Amino acid sequence: MPLPRQIFIAVIGAGGVGKCFLSQLHHLATKLSQSPSAPTYLSLIYLSTSKKALYHSDYKSLSNWESELQSSSTSPLSLSQLAEYLIKAPGKVVLVDNTSNQEVADSYSQFLKQGVSIVTPNKKAFSGSYGLWQDIFQAASNGTGTGGWVFHESSVGAGLPVISTLKELVETGDEVQKIEGVFSGTMSFLFNSFQPTSGGGGKFSAEVKTAKDKGFTEPDPRDDLNGLDVARKLTILARLVGLKVESPTSFPVQSLIPKELESCSSGDEFLSKLPEFDDQMDKLKTDAEKEGKVVRFVGSVDVPNGEVKVGLEKFDKSHPIAALKGSDNIIAFYTKRYGDNPLIIQGAGAGGDVTAMGVTGDLIKVLRLLQ
Numbered sequence: 001m002p003l004p005r006q007i008f009i010a011v012i013g014a015g016g017v018g019k020c021f022l023s024q025l026h027h028l029a030t031k032l033s034q035s036p037s038a039p040t041y042l043s044l045i046y047l048s049t050s051k052k053a054l055y056h057s058d059y060k061s062l063s064n065w066e067s068e069l070q071s072s073s074t075s076p077l078s079l080s081q082l083a084e085y086l087i088k089a090p091g092k093v094v095l096v097d098n099t100s101n102q103e104v105a106d107s108y109s110q111f112l113k114q115g116v117s118i119v120t121p122n123k124k125a126f127s128g129s130y131g132l133w134q135d136i137f138q139a140a141s142n143g144t145g146t147g148g149w150v151f152h153e154s155s156v157g158a159g160l161p162v163i164s165t166l167k168e169l170v171e172t173g174d175e176v177q178k179i180e181g182v183f184s185g186t187m188s189f190l191f192n193s194f195q196p197t198s199g200g201g202g203k204f205s206a207e208v209k210t211a212k213d214k215g216f217t218e219p220d221p222r223d224d225l226n227g228l229d230v231a232r233k234l235t236i237l238a239r240l241v242g243l244k245v246e247s248p249t250s251f252p253v254q255s256l257i258p259k260e261l262e263s264c265s266s267g268d269e270f271l272s273k274l275p276e277f278d279d280q281m282d283k284l285k286t287d288a289e290k291e292g293k294v295v296r297f298v299g300s301v302d303v304p305n306g307e308v309k310v311g312l313e314k315f316d317k318s319h320p321i322a323a324l325k326g327s328d329n330i331i332a333f334y335t336k337r338y339g340d341n342p343l344i345i346q347g348a349g350a351g352g353d354v355t356a357m358g359v360t361g362d363l364i365k366v367l368r369l370l371q
């Protein structure tokens with residue numbers, strides 16, 4: 001009979017997604033520990049936000065993390081201290097990055113090289129420079145090397161199976177010709193509520209605040225409104241089909257940040273001034289209505305021509321993109337195998353629980369791969 005095994009989990013980031021992930025981790029750990037044939041024990045050994053951390057030098061599992069983290073006076077370890085701590089753990093370790101931090105993302109290859117696996121919804125590592133992308137996948141095991149495993153399903157389309165589907169299309173020899181759709185839960189929510197196909201709709205600036213309150217936006221909503229969040233997702237998808245996209249700013253990206261607000265020093269200042277620009281957004285809406293259309297924020301990757309673009313487009317009200325609801329994403333893969341009827345994935349593209357599902361799903365994949 002196989003021996004029970006223990007896997008150590010370290011988590012950076014306990015915000016909207018992080019908290020939901022920790023609750024799903026608790027559910028998964030309970031289920032795995034009760035497996036009658038080969039129980040697996042998941043031990044949470046490190047948890048941090050940007051200011052506080054919880055861990056024990058003897059790798060004892062953390063419990064009651066929510067109340068303990070609040071009252072903790074321990075500072076987070078630096079990334080190199082964290083690597084040192086995790087490498088010495090008495091078993092395999094998975095690091096879960098639930099931040100949107102660039103420095104954390106830049107450190108993945110250091111962890112991977114030393115056998116620590118990574119799962120994350122953070123887009124920054126996979127959509128930064130092409131060199132960083134190469135470093136990460138060279139450092140990772142992922143079938144060929146000796147390092148840890150890396151999975152990032154929730155970096156595109158939150159928990160929707162976008163990355164796993166695209167990888168399977170490519171690995172089974174299909175030819176992907178075009179990927180297009182709505183890739184941002186925030187942008188989807190904003191335009192679906194600001195200009196519903198049924199008419200009416202709220203003020204743009206008020207919808208931005210609601211999207212933030214619902215946990216759809218990036219920590220700073222300007223990262224959604226400047227188009228960069230969608231550009232990052234398309235960079236990831238384009239690289240997965242083999243295009244060497246240098247960065248998310250190396251192709252046309254339309255920003256919805258008014259010129260006058262580009263110099264705002266904080267997200268709060270930006271949000272407080274945004275209502276002054278509602279008229280500009282209303283004009284976009286009225287112009288589209290004159291043509292019987294609605295405006296939506298979309299993106300596409302044209303594979304044979306190596307072209308990626310992100311921005312506003314007008315759609316007939318009967319178009320599937322116009323008819324999306326809430327924070328839904330819709331992603332269409334046009335491939336040789338699927339012909340004229342693309343493979344379509346649709347559903348919530350933002351929100352704590354659905355994003356955490358993709359992260360927990362990735363953790364399950366790593367657990368299956370770790371011997």
Ligand SMILES: NC(=O)C1=CN([C@@H]2O[C@H](COP(=O)(O)OP(=O)(O)OC[C@H]3O[C@@H](n4cnc5c(N)ncnc54)[C@H](OP(=O)(O)O)[C@@H]3O)[C@@H](O)[C@H]2O)C=CC1
Nearest residue numbers: 013014015016017049050098099100121122219350351355
């Ligand atoms: N929200 C969503 O719907 C989706 C989010 N994502 C991605 O998930 C990630 C998390 O998003 P979300 O939970 O919404 O963001 P939040 O802002 O709610 O949470 C971020 C967390 O990360 C912590 N953090 C930030 N920097 C560091 C650091 N250097 N070291 C340790 N902790 C740090 C923050 O700590 P503190 O509280 O101290 O600032 C906070 O706990 C992002 O990469 C986002 O792009 C992906 C798909 C959908």
Ligand SMILES: N[C@@H](CC=O)C(=O)O
Nearest residue numbers: 184185186216217218
């Ligand atoms: N801010 C992002 C979160 C998910 O990636 C979005 O709105 O889609």
Ligand code: NA
Nearest residue numbers: 153156158160
């Ligand atoms: Na996904």
